[in-house]
Amino acid sequence: MSKSSDQFDGADCVCSFGMKLTWDINDPKLPQDTKQYDAFQEWTDGYVRYIYSAEDKNAQRHLSGWAMRNTNNHNCQILKKSCLGVVVCARNCTLTDGSKLQLRPAICDKARQKQQKKLCPSCNSALELVPCRGHSGYPVTNFWRVDGKAIFFQAKGVHDHPRPESKSETEARRSAVKRRMSSPHYSQKRRLLDSETGRYHDTGGPFPGLHHLSCMEGSDRFSIIAESNIPIQHYPTFQNAEPYKFAYDSPSPVGEAASTLQKPANHRLYMPRPPCSYDFAVPGYLGSGSYAALYKDTISPQPDTDAAKVCVGLSGPQHSVSPLNVHDRGYDASGKHHSWKQIHGKGAYGDRADYGQIPTNSNHHYYNSEYPCRYTGPAPTTPAALQTIITTTTKVSYQPCKPSVVKYSDNLYDVKSLPSCNSLLEGGSPPSYPEIKVPEDSGVIKSALAYQQEVLPAKPERAENLDTYRYGSYSSNNYPERIAHPYRFENGEF
DNA sequence: GTATGCGGGCTTC
DNA sequence: GAAGCCCGCATAC
Incomplete structure (x- = not known):
C-alpha cells in the first residue's frame, strides 16, 4: 500500500487522507x-x-x-463494531418545540433492554429502538485496526436513522446527574420537587397529550426529576437541534479543559445541541448548557417551582447556541487506552471491501431532516418566556450564538465520488494533527458533515433549499418525517 | 451499572 | 468461508 500512498500523496483531493489512499481494512498490508x-x-x-x-x-x-457495539468478526486484528441505531418515541411524538426524541441506545445489551422499558418523557408511550439498516439491510459497521503508527478506520454503510445522543453527551449527562445526586442540595430539592410535582404524578398517570407538562412528566418517569429541578422545565426550550461546533481550533470559552486534552482534530463536528448557551465554569464536562444547568443547580439552587412554571410557557427554540466543545467536555486525555492489542502482523484477508461501490456521500441528505433546526423555530418563544428562563437560571451567563459557528458555509458542496475530490487542502497539507485544517480537508466526509453544517444558524435558507434533494434520495426512508432533530433529554438517564 | 473488548458458537448466504 | 448475531466472560470506570 505504500505505493498507493506515494501515488496519491500529491493528488489534489479534498478527501481525507485515508480516502486518498487505496487500502482496505482487510488488506494484509496497510499503508505504512x-x-x-x-x-x-x-x-x-x-x-x-x-x-x-x-x-x-x-x-x-x-x-x-453513533452507538456502536462490538461485534465479533472472529478476527482479532480487526475490531469490528456495528451500529445500534437510535432510540425514539414509539409514537413518534413531537415535542413542544417540534423536535423528536432521539436517544443513544445503551451499548450493553442488558442496559439497552432496560432502557427500552422506559417511557417517552414527552408522551409516555414506549420507547422504540430503531435499528440501523444502513449497510445492505444490516447495521453500519465500523472497523478499527492498528497497524504501525496509525489506526486505520473503515466504515461501511450509511446510517439510515438520525443521530442518537453522542457518547460524550451521554457521559456528560450522567456525570452531571451523579454530581447532583451527591449534591448537598439534592435531598432538599428532591423534597421541593416532590411537593411541587406530586400532584401530577400521584397516580403515575400523566396527562395524556399535555405536552407542556411533559418535561416534568418525562423526567419523573425517568427517575431523574430530582436531579434536574431546573433543566427539566427548560429542556423543551433548548431542544432545537442547534448544532455546535467543536471548538478545537478556537479558544474555548470554558477553557482549560481543552488545553489539557489532545486536541481531537475533528474540528468540523457539528452536533445537534440544545441551543442553550449557558456557560458554567464547571470542571469536567464543560460547555453544555443543559449539562451545565445541572451543575448550576448545585451551585445556585433556585426554587424548583419557578422552573416548573416556566415550563409551560416555553416552546420556542430561539436560544442561540455558542460553540460547545464536546471533547473538551467529555474526553479525557488521561483516559485509559483500550486494551485492543496493537496489531502489526499482517494476516491473510479476503476480498476487498465495498467502499468503492457506493458514492461516499450520496446518502446523507436525509439527515437534514433530522436537523430542520435551522428552521426558525416552530413554536415561537416569547421574549417573555426567554426572559423567564434567564431569570430562573440566575448566575448563568447567557451566551448568544457566536458567528464562528457559521463558518461551515463554504463547505457545503457535494462530492459525487471520491476520485473527484477537489483540492482545497492539499496545498497546505497539514501535519499529523491538522487542528486548524480547513473544513475541506475531508471531502469524503462531507456527506456526513453536510447535514451538520446545514443546520447552522447563519444559513437557514440553504438548509431549506437542501431539503428537497436530501429527501429525494431517501424516499424510502421514513426518518426524515419522523425525526426533526434530537431530543436531548438532558435530565434523565435512558 | 455500564461500556468495552474478547471469543465461542450458531445461523444464513 | 464470510458475515451477522447472540451470548458469556473479563476488565475498567
Whole structure:
C-alpha cells in the first residue's frame, strides 16, 4: 500500500487522507508511510476510510458518536463494531418545540433492554429502538485496526436513522446527574420537587397529550426529576437541534479543559445541541448548557417551582447556541487506552471491501431532516418566556450564538465520488494533527458533515433549499418525517 | 451499572 | 468461508 500512498500523496483531493489512499481494512498490508493523519471524525457516515494517528486518543478508544457495539468478526486484528441505531418515541411524538426524541441506545445489551422499558418523557408511550439498516439491510459497521503508527478506520454503510445522543453527551449527562445526586442540595430539592410535582404524578398517570407538562412528566418517569429541578422545565426550550461546533481550533470559552486534552482534530463536528448557551465554569464536562444547568443547580439552587412554571410557557427554540466543545467536555486525555492489542502482523484477508461501490456521500441528505433546526423555530418563544428562563437560571451567563459557528458555509458542496475530490487542502497539507485544517480537508466526509453544517444558524435558507434533494434520495426512508432533530433529554438517564 | 473488548458458537448466504 | 448475531466472560470506570 505504500505505493498507493506515494501515488496519491500529491493528488489534489479534498478527501481525507485515508480516502486518498487505496487500502482496505482487510488488506494484509496497510499503508505504512503515512505522512499525515486524518482528523478524528466522531460522526462518520458512509463508506469512508480514515487513517488516524496511533496517538489519537479518540481513535485509540474507537470512539464514535453513533452507538456502536462490538461485534465479533472472529478476527482479532480487526475490531469490528456495528451500529445500534437510535432510540425514539414509539409514537413518534413531537415535542413542544417540534423536535423528536432521539436517544443513544445503551451499548450493553442488558442496559439497552432496560432502557427500552422506559417511557417517552414527552408522551409516555414506549420507547422504540430503531435499528440501523444502513449497510445492505444490516447495521453500519465500523472497523478499527492498528497497524504501525496509525489506526486505520473503515466504515461501511450509511446510517439510515438520525443521530442518537453522542457518547460524550451521554457521559456528560450522567456525570452531571451523579454530581447532583451527591449534591448537598439534592435531598432538599428532591423534597421541593416532590411537593411541587406530586400532584401530577400521584397516580403515575400523566396527562395524556399535555405536552407542556411533559418535561416534568418525562423526567419523573425517568427517575431523574430530582436531579434536574431546573433543566427539566427548560429542556423543551433548548431542544432545537442547534448544532455546535467543536471548538478545537478556537479558544474555548470554558477553557482549560481543552488545553489539557489532545486536541481531537475533528474540528468540523457539528452536533445537534440544545441551543442553550449557558456557560458554567464547571470542571469536567464543560460547555453544555443543559449539562451545565445541572451543575448550576448545585451551585445556585433556585426554587424548583419557578422552573416548573416556566415550563409551560416555553416552546420556542430561539436560544442561540455558542460553540460547545464536546471533547473538551467529555474526553479525557488521561483516559485509559483500550486494551485492543496493537496489531502489526499482517494476516491473510479476503476480498476487498465495498467502499468503492457506493458514492461516499450520496446518502446523507436525509439527515437534514433530522436537523430542520435551522428552521426558525416552530413554536415561537416569547421574549417573555426567554426572559423567564434567564431569570430562573440566575448566575448563568447567557451566551448568544457566536458567528464562528457559521463558518461551515463554504463547505457545503457535494462530492459525487471520491476520485473527484477537489483540492482545497492539499496545498497546505497539514501535519499529523491538522487542528486548524480547513473544513475541506475531508471531502469524503462531507456527506456526513453536510447535514451538520446545514443546520447552522447563519444559513437557514440553504438548509431549506437542501431539503428537497436530501429527501429525494431517501424516499424510502421514513426518518426524515419522523425525526426533526434530537431530543436531548438532558435530565434523565435512558 | 455500564461500556468495552474478547471469543465461542450458531445461523444464513 | 464470510458475515451477522447472540451470548458469556473479563476488565475498567
